Amino acid sequence: MNAPLVEAVDVRKQFGDNEVLKGITLAVAPGEVVGLIGPSGSGKSTFLRCINHLERIDGGELRVAGDLVGYREHNGKLYELREKEVAARREKIGMVFQRFNLFGHMTATENVMEGPVGGLGVPKAQAQAEARQLLTRVGLAHRLDAYPHELSGGQQQRVAIARALAMKPQLMLFDEATSALDPELVGEVLDVMRELADEGMTMIVVTHEMGFARDVADRVVFMDGGVVVEEGAARDVIERPQHPRTQEFLGKVR
Ligand code: ADP
Ligand code: MG
Numbered sequence: 262m263n264a265p266l267v268e269a270v271d272v273r274k275q276f277g278d279n280e281v282l283k284g285i286t287l288a289v290a291p292g293e294v295v296g297l298i299g300p301s302g303s304g305k306s307t308f309l310r311c312i313n314h315l316e317r318i319d320g321g322e323l324r325v326a327g328d329l330v331g332y333r334e335h336n337g338k339l340y341e342l343r344e345k346e347v348a349a350r351r352e353k354i355g356m357v358f359q360r361f362n363l364f365g366h367m368t369a370t371e372n373v374m375e376g377p378v379g380g381l382g383v384p385k386a387q388a389q390a391e392a393r394q395l396l397t398r399v400g401l402a403h404r405l406d407a408y409p410h411e412l413s414g415g416q417q418q419r420v421a422i423a424r425a426l427a428m429k430p431q432l433m434l435f436d437e438a439t440s441a442l443d444p445e446l447v448g449e450v451l452d453v454m455r456e457l458a459d460e461g462m463t464m465i466v467v468t469h470e471m472g473f474a475r476d477v478a479d480r481v482v483f484m485d486g487g488v489v490v491e492e493g494a495a496r497d498v499i500e501r502p503q504h505p506r507t508q509e510f511l512g513k514v515r
Contacts, residue, residue: 273320283487296478355425363409397421415446475499
């Protein structure tokens with residue numbers, strides 16, 4: 262296996278007295294798609310937020326692309342990252358949330374251009390051309406100049422995916438990207454995610470769509486109570502879960 266793109270070793274996180282991640286160990290190889298499933302409150306979002314520098318971990322080690330999250334190393338010592346360093350590292354990671362959070366006063370194209378122009382200093386004309394390409398890739402060539410309120414939820418989420426891709430991330434994190442959508446709009450977003458996976462993007466996908474996890478993920482990880490209870494090849498975990506808690510969970514969501 263190539264050096265992992267994400268490497269978590271005994272990652273711990275607590276909010277006050279509430280230990281939410283109780284030692285998560287997980288490696289994700291470049292190009293791998295990991296489906297992260299588990300009941301509400303099991304720590305899935307917190308884990309993704311730790312990977313994306315949105316939460317500080319309280320124990321263990323977490324590396325993305327070889328870099329320690331939250332710290333940099335120098336002569337064997339650890340130093341906390343400065344804000345600028347965190348920002349630079351976060352640029353490697355795209356994250357798509359349940360809520361799309363597009364800028365309401367900007368068109369689809371402008372939403373996608375914003376990060377490259379504002380964050381990376383890409384010239385506007387180039388960023389605009391790339392934004393149009395990305396929007397075309399997610400099936401929105403006909404809505405380039407639409408404002409978010411003129412778009413369906415599925416279209417808005419596809420703009421959000423294009424916006425994340427515009428930063429040319431090494432890793433994409435999806436946190437229940439389809440949970441807020443009307444059922445008839447879920448498929449078009451999953452299709453875009455499936456294409457990304459097929460193109461070799463490294464992805465961690467928190468989802469309640471078990472069919473998607475089974476078919477698209479290489480590996481499925483079942484979390485409960487802040488620990489990884491079971492993991493394995495996607496089809497094995499979804500169709501033949503070994504652990505009683507996994508069996509119970511899958512029995513409920515099916
Ligand atoms: P999941 O995404 O699996 O539903 P979360 O990671 O959102 O789980 O939450 C795990 C636990 O952490 C829950 O008990 C939740 O209430 C708690 N939690 C999450 N974020 C915070 C926060 N910012 N402050 C306090 N508690 C939090
Ligand atoms: Mg969550």
